[in-house]
Amino acid sequence: MGSRIQLVAILGSVVLLLAVLEMVRRRRLMERYALLWLLSGVVLLALASWPGALAGISHAIGIFYPPTALFVVAFGFVLLLLLHFSSAVSRLSDQTKVLAQRLALLEERVRRINEEPVEEDGAHMRLPVSPPDGERRRFARVSSD
Amino acid sequence: MSMEPSYLAVVPAYNESITIVGVINALRECAPRFDVLVVDDGSTDDTAAMAALAHARVLQLPFNLGIGGAVQAGFVFAREHRYDYMAQVDADGQHEPGELERLVGAMNRSPAVDMVCGSRFLTQDHHYPAPVSRRTGIHVFAALLSRVVEGRVSDPTSGFRLYNRRAIELFARDYPHDYPEVEAILMLHNHRLRMREVPVKMYARGGGVSSISTGKSAYYMVKVLLALLVGLARRRPVVEPGDRAPVSAEPGV
Numbered sequence: 001m002g003s004r005i006q007l008v009a010i011l012g013s014v015v016l017l018l019a020v021l022e023m024v025r026r027r028r029l030m031e032r033y034a035l036l037w038l039l040s041g042v043v044l045l046a047l048a049s050w051p052g053a054l055a056g057i058s059h060a061i062g063i064f065y066p067p068t069a070l071f072v073v074a075f076g077f078v079l080l081l082l083l084h085f086s087s088a089v090s091r092l093s094d095q096t097k098v099l100a101q102r103l104a105l106l107e108e109r110v111r112r113i114n115e116e117p118v119e120e121d122g123a124h125m126r127l128p129v130s131p132p133d134g135e136r137r138r139f140a141r142v143s144s145d
Numbered sequence: 146m147s148m149e150p151s152y153l154a155v156v157p158a159y160n161e162s163i164t165i166v167g168v169i170n171a172l173r174e175c176a177p178r179f180d181v182l183v184v185d186d187g188s189t190d191d192t193a194a195m196a197a198l199a200h201a202r203v204l205q206l207p208f209n210l211g212i213g214g215a216v217q218a219g220f221v222f223a224r225e226h227r228y229d230y231m232a233q234v235d236a237d238g239q240h241e242p243g244e245l246e247r248l249v250g251a252m253n254r255s256p257a258v259d260m261v262c263g264s265r266f267l268t269q270d271h272h273y274p275a276p277v278s279r280r281t282g283i284h285v286f287a288a289l290l291s292r293v294v295e296g297r298v299s300d301p302t303s304g305f306r307l308y309n310r311r312a313i314e315l316f317a318r319d320y321p322h323d324y325p326e327v328e329a330i331l332m333l334h335n336h337r338l339r340m341r342e343v344p345v346k347m348y349a350r351g352g353g354v355s356s357i358s359t360g361k362s363a364y365y366m367v368k369v370l371l372a373l374l375v376g377l378a379r380r381r382p383v384v385e386p387g388d389r390a391p392v393s394a395e396p397g398v
Contacts, residue, residue, distance in 0.1 A: 097210055097214045097217075097322075100206050100207050100208060100210055100214070100218075101206070101210075101214065101217065101218040101221055103206075103207055104184075104204040104205055104206045104207070104218055105204065105218070105221060105222060105225065107204075107205060108202065108203065108204050108205075108222075
């Protein structure tokens with residue numbers, strides 16, 4: 001592998017690794033999502049700095065120009081990461097759904113409780129109901145698109 | 146404790162302020178044994194306010210979850226308030242509340258049945274005004290389901306249904322997200338619950354826009370077909386206690 005392209009590949013994977021570590025340090029990225037990124041960074045760095053392994057891989061899968069194998073491996077990781085995110089999004093939207101249903105049930109219960117006749121000194125027991133209507137409206141419009 | 150069973154009619158509504166009051170009043174008049182619960186699925190009009198004015202109980206979802214999430218909120222409500230039976234009725238006036246008694250009758254006649262489904266294709270004089278593309282889809286799903294489920298399914302997309310306690314329990318824990326009706330039949334079968342159909346009249350929509358526009362019907366077909374094929378490979382979609390956690394947050398609410 002040409003020394004210039006090797007240098008670029010090493011530099012690229014080092015920058016990726018450092019960026020991921022820095023984001024974890026600043027709590028911009030949770031560890032559980034960082035792990036896959038770190039793994040891909042480490043593997044790419046290893047392949048970039050050890051041309052023998054890369055040549056072996058490219059020979060094994062029939063690639064004539066070894067640096068291309070680096071892209072193939074990187075692409076594989078990209079696919080893996082995307083799949084990982086899709087599953088994370090699925091889980092999040094399911095959790096959001098459950099939260100929205102729970103919230104609606106709780107609000108209904110609070111409304112019921114507030115409608116019940118209260119004794120004179122029980123007035124302070126009233127529970128807050130839903131947010132002001134305007135706020136809810138705005139939220140609904142943004143998220144229902 | 147009274148031995149009289151309790152009935153809940155769940156009306157999922159998204160921007161149906163024109164028709165919702167009529168549906169609630171019709172339910173009260175023709176099916177008085179049902180308590181009425183409107184699930185406002187993040188409407189941007191005053192559906193919830195109109196429903197409350199008509200003295201229905203209202204669940205107001207904070208944003209649009211889609212029909213599946215809205216109906217599931219109804220199942221959770223029915224479970225938490227220990228209703229014996231829950232019916233699902235569209236908010237657009239497509240279903241005739243008087244026909245609910247027919248569903249109740251069918252449910253009472255056969256105790257082994259967990260869900261009774263109103264079908265518009267079992268009567269001789271059905272002139273249901275659905276576009277050809279949509280009807281083709283319905284018949285494809287019907288043919289597929291009839292091969293899997295014992296007994297014939299003629300109208301798998303009908304949302305006019307009555308569920309008993311077991312079905313409420315199941316669907317409160319897990320209900321398909323969008324276009325849930327077809328998948329729900331398969332889920333029911335996978336959990337060894339039974340369904341049967343009864344013939345009902347259905348009307349064209351009273352107002353508003355259907356959740357299934359012509360542009361979306363291709364997506365609808367593909368999505369439901371995928372769900373059916375995946376559902377066939379998955380015998381027990383709902384997790385039992387002690388199983389590993391699924392993709393979902395937890396088994397329902």
